[in-house]
Amino acid sequence: AQSVTQLDSHVSVSEGTPVLLRCNYSSSYSPSLFWYVQHPNKGLQLLLKYTSAATLVKGINGFEAEFKKSETSFHLTKPSAHMSDAAEYFCVVSDTGRRALTFGSGTRLQVQP
Amino acid sequence: DAGVIQSPRHEVTEMGQEVTLRCKPISGHDYLFWYRQTMMRGLELLIYFNNNVPIDDSGMPEDRFSAKMPNASFSTLKIQPSEPRDSAVYFCASSSGLGLSRETQYFGPGTRLLVL
Numbered sequence: 001a002q003s004v005t006q007l008d009s010h011v012s013v014s015e016g017t018p019v020l021l022r023c024n025y026s027s028s029y030s031p032s033l034f035w036y037v038q039h040p041n042k043g044l045q046l047l048l049k050y051t052s053a054a055t056l057v058k059g060i061n062g063f064e065a066e067f068k069k070s071e072t073s074f075h076l077t078k079p080s081a082h083m084s085d086a087a088e089y090f091c092v093v094s095d096t097g098r099r100a101l102t103f104g105s106g107t108r109l110q111v112q113p
Numbered sequence: 114d115a116g117v118i119q120s121p122r123h124e125v126t127e128m129g130q131e132v133t134l135r136c137k138p139i140s141g142h143d144y145l146f147w148y149r150q151t152m153m154r155g156l157e158l159l160i161y162f163n164n165n166v167p168i169d170d171s172g173m174p175e176d177r178f179s180a181k182m183p184n185a186s187f188s189t190l191k192i193q194p195s196e197p198r199d200s201a202v203y204f205c206a207s208s209s210g211l212g213l214s215r216e217t218q219y220f221g222p223g224t225r226l227l228v229l
Contacts, residue, residue, distance in 0.1 A: 032216045043204065044220040051216065090156065094216050099144055099208070100169060101218060103156040 002027040002093050006104035014112045019063075019078040021107045023091030026072065033074045034092040034101070035065055044090065050074065061085070086111045117221035119205050125227045131193040134224045137186055138207030146218060147180055147190050148204040156204075162188065163210070195228045202226070 007022040025031060035047040048059025055067045065076045074091060091104040118137040126132055138145045146161040160170040165182045173180070177196070182188040192199055202225050206218040 034217070036220075041225075043222040044206075046217060046219070049217060099146075099161055099163070099216075100158050101146075105155050 002031065002102050004091050004093050004102055004104035006089075006091050006107050008107050009105065010108045010110065012110040012112060013081045015083055016080050019076070019081045019085065019109065021076040021089050021091075021109065023074045023076065023104060024072050025074060025091070025093045027093055032094045033065075033067060034094070035059065035063070035074075035076050036090045036092060037087050038090065038106075039087045047076070047089075081109075081111045083111050083113065085109060117205055117207050117219055119203075119221035119224050121224060122222060123225045123227075125229065126195055127229050128196055129194045130228075131191065132195045132199075132226060132228075134190040134203050134205075134226070136188045136190070136205030136221060138188070138205070139219055140186070141209065142207035142219075143185070143210045144208045144218075145182060145188050146206040146208075147188070148206065148220075150202045150204060150223070151200075159190070195226075197228045200226055200228050 003026045005024045013019055033050040036044040037047050038044050047063050048057045048065055050057045050067045058064045063078045065074055067074050088106045088108050090106050092101050094101050117139055120135045143164050147159040148156050149159055150156045157172055159172045160180045161168055162182045178192055180190045202223045204223045205221045208218045
């Protein structure tokens, strides 16, 4: 069975400072991993995905994530936070060959001016 | 492409009434998913279809919920009778079965359901 643990339910940073959102996963197979973002009262937008190619994945809006198999982690980072980054972020895992996604519980990112 | 389209965007109904949520997937996508999002349970997969056929409905909470996909461009999620605990945001998503993007799901804007 697959599962995802987002280690922080809330993260607060100042504008212009780095962002780190942590995610650990558990999967029986070679997983595909995703980060989605949800702005208030909006749908989910794909930020980036890892599918067994390069371990450092670059996404939209300056975000990137690094797949570390030895640590079973897929942390999301951004060098400099912007006010528009304030949203909820979901780490998601999909086992190869299955179609169902398993979502983490989400991390709410606040960006202070 | 217009993306995944859901209607209505908001629905307020009274307990006991029938509710029908609609979804139009991205053209060419052969997988369609229904999710429910609540504060208590987060995002849960309810059911998904491949080529209009239901593949996994193990997430459907109970017999009051049913989903259909009569053709490749339309799906419905029906709740009959509705109950206050069904209040949630319901998302539809679609994906392609082919190529490098085959596992990426694209989400609609959601339907916010409130059952009074």
